[in-house]
Amino acid sequence: MESIQGVTVSIGEAAKELGVSVDTVRRWTDAGKLKSVRAPSGHRRFYLADLKRLASRELKQLDERITINYARVSSHDQKQDLVRQVQVLESFSTVNGWQFETIQDLGSGLNYNKKGLKKLLKRIMQGDVGRLVLTHKDRLLRFGAELVFAMCEEFETEVVIVNKSTEELSFEQELATDMIELITVFSARLYGSRSKKNKKLIDGMTQAVKDVQ
Known part of the structure; x- marks a missing residue:
């Protein structure tokens, strides 16, 4: 017309x-x-x-908006994995010529109250983030990542997943990991994260998972 x-x-x-x-x-x-x-x-x-x-x-x-690399692990025992994630993300962003920042998080994928995640969501909603880069979808959240991706679409933030295949875990291993994270979260709320009861319950659950595997 x-x-x-x-x-x-x-x-x-x-x-x-x-x-x-x-x-x-x-x-x-x-x-x-x-x-x-x-x-x-x-x-x-x-x-x-x-x-x-x-x-x-x-x-x-x-083009002038920042690229944010987001890396997360569930526990202090996985610090080396966190280092590897950051290296992969920053190498990927550098090769593509993107100006980037890296946000690192330590906490369960079931926890929506992590410091780094809250910082990331705030930056997206402010319109500062042109691109979000992850090694795997589950590094963002174990469940509910699609809601964050919908938010990214609303604020014109591109989502780039470096490895789009699922992480090399069997169904049983993924289920066991989710169960341990669930128990860790709710046990910490029930007994306190540093209590002996909490440690005993988590240690017992972890050992039970190892025995099954």
Whole structure:
């Protein structure tokens, strides 16, 4: 469709031109960031020239946003694994020419209250993060990573998973790891993280898992 001011396109075509979701186009329009006109049918139409100008500006802004590498392990015993994760992430980001920061976390993948995770989510919601890089999806959270990925999509943060295959654990090993993490979290809340009861319960569970394997 062409008007006196130039060619106009539908909201779907506008989203494609900008490389964002239709919901993002609606949000930008409602916020006054993007101009639209109403067609006789009542649908929104967008000037193609405006979209091209905005796309150029937005792409530049995205390039200027930081890449964050996020590494996590569950316990102090896995510190060497944390070091390896950081090395892989930083090498990957360097090779791709990305300006990056690295956030490290120590805590269960079932724990949503970790310091590093909260810092990461805050940065994403502030619009500072152009790219989130992980070695594996489970390094973010054991369950619920998809919710964070949905947040990343909403704030135009690209998610890059270096190793998209599952970690080399059997189903039984994954289940055992999840059980140990669950017991660790709830035992610490029940008895206190440094109590003898807590240590005895965790040690007993860990030994039981080893015996089964």
